Amino acid sequence: FDFDGTLAPVVPDPRDARAHPRAAPLLRALSPLVRSIAVVTGRPAERAVEYGGLDSVPGIVVLGQYGRERWEGGVLSAPDPSPGVQQARDALPELLKDLEAPEGIWVEDKGQALAVHTRRTADPEAALDLVGTPLAELASETGLLVEPGRLVIELRPGGADKGVALAGFVAEQGAESVLYTGDDLGDVAAFDAVERLRLGTVAGITVCSGSAEVRGLAERADLVVDGPDGVVELLAELAAALDGGRPG
Numbered sequence: 576f577d578f579d580g581t582l583a584p585v586v587p588d589p590r591d592a593r594a595h596p597r598a599a600p601l602l603r604a605l606s607p608l609v610r611s612i613a614v615v616t617g618r619p620a621e622r623a624v625e626y627g628g629l630d631s632v633p634g635i636v637v638l639g640q641y642g643r644e645r646w647e648g649g650v651l652s653a654p655d656p657s658p659g660v661q662q663a664r665d666a667l668p669e670l671l672k673d674l675e676a677p678e679g680i681w682v683e684d685k686g687q688a689l690a691v692h693t694r695r696t697a698d699p700e701a702a703l704d705l706v707g708t709p710l711a712e713l714a715s716e717t718g719l720l721v722e723p724g725r726l727v728i729e730l731r732p733g734g735a736d737k738g739v740a741l742a743g744f745v746a747e748q749g750a751e752s753v754l755y756t757g758d759d760l761g762d763v764a765a766f767d768a769v770e771r772l773r774l775g776t777v778a779g780i781t782v783c784s785g786s787a788e789v790r791g792l793a794e795r796a797d798l799v800v801d802g803p804d805g806v807v808e809l810l811a812e813l814a815a816a817l818d819g820g821r822p823g
């Protein structure tokens with residue numbers, strides 16, 4: 576599962592995001608009924624654990640920062656941040672000042688990546704347009720990738736994405752089937768991975784946590800549910816079905 580927009584409703588300030596109240600209890604119910612559960616997120620893994628109450632889910636693995644980080648059983652493994660992130664961190668304040676970036680633009684420093692959010696500006700789409708090209712230029716100067724998302728542009732190192740993370744996890748677990756649920760452009764790579772896996776011997780299903788903000792993903796998905804409310808309904812149905820039909 577993806578985190579923001581999937582397990583957690585989207586909110587104006589990323590620091591206020593919390594998992595849907597039914598998410599962690601339902602993941603706990605699902606946990607003994609499946610081989611493994613992973614959350615694959617652009618968030619730092621420990622932030623997703625904290626905001627999601629995920630440490631209450633036995634055996635869960637959190638692959639954070641698009642797969643650069645892994646949290647499991649309270650232990651975090653993460654590489655050193657790419658030097659490009661520090662260069663971008665140093666350059667961003669001046670860049671935003673030169674652009675006369677509107678009030679409400681907020682830079683989320685994730686240690687391994689920087690996310691420039693426009694949701695809290697007066698015109699979030701216009702603000703995104705304003706910063707798009709300069710951020711792409713900064714990414715190219717600092718050897719980082721541009722990761723677009725829901726009213727956010729992230730600058731992050733390459734070498735990882737949600738597809739690589741998910742395919743690696745499926746292989747490591749020896750899974751014969753996989754269900755992946757996401758809501759945003761960063762989840763496209765995970766959908767690609769599921770589609771590649773099912774060309775082979777792994778059965779796969781893609782689920783879109785639908786929203787008015789992101790449309791392309793729903794067209795790609797095998798199943799579309801109504802945002803995090805729909806995701807928890809799906810979790811309840813899965814838990815009930817796998818537990819011999821008892822209500823979740």
Ligand SMILES: O=P(O)(O)OC[C@H]1O[C@H](O[C@H]2O[C@H](CO)[C@@H](O)[C@H](O)[C@H]2O)[C@H](O)[C@@H](O)[C@@H]1O
Nearest residue numbers: 578579585586587589592616617618694725727
């Ligand atoms: O891979 P995800 O778990 O979906 O994380 C993607 C990014 O999500 C967060 O930003 C998004 O959610 C915020 C809280 O609802 C919202 O305010 C923002 O507009 C969205 O873009 C998070 O802040 C990023 O770090 C994640 O990479």
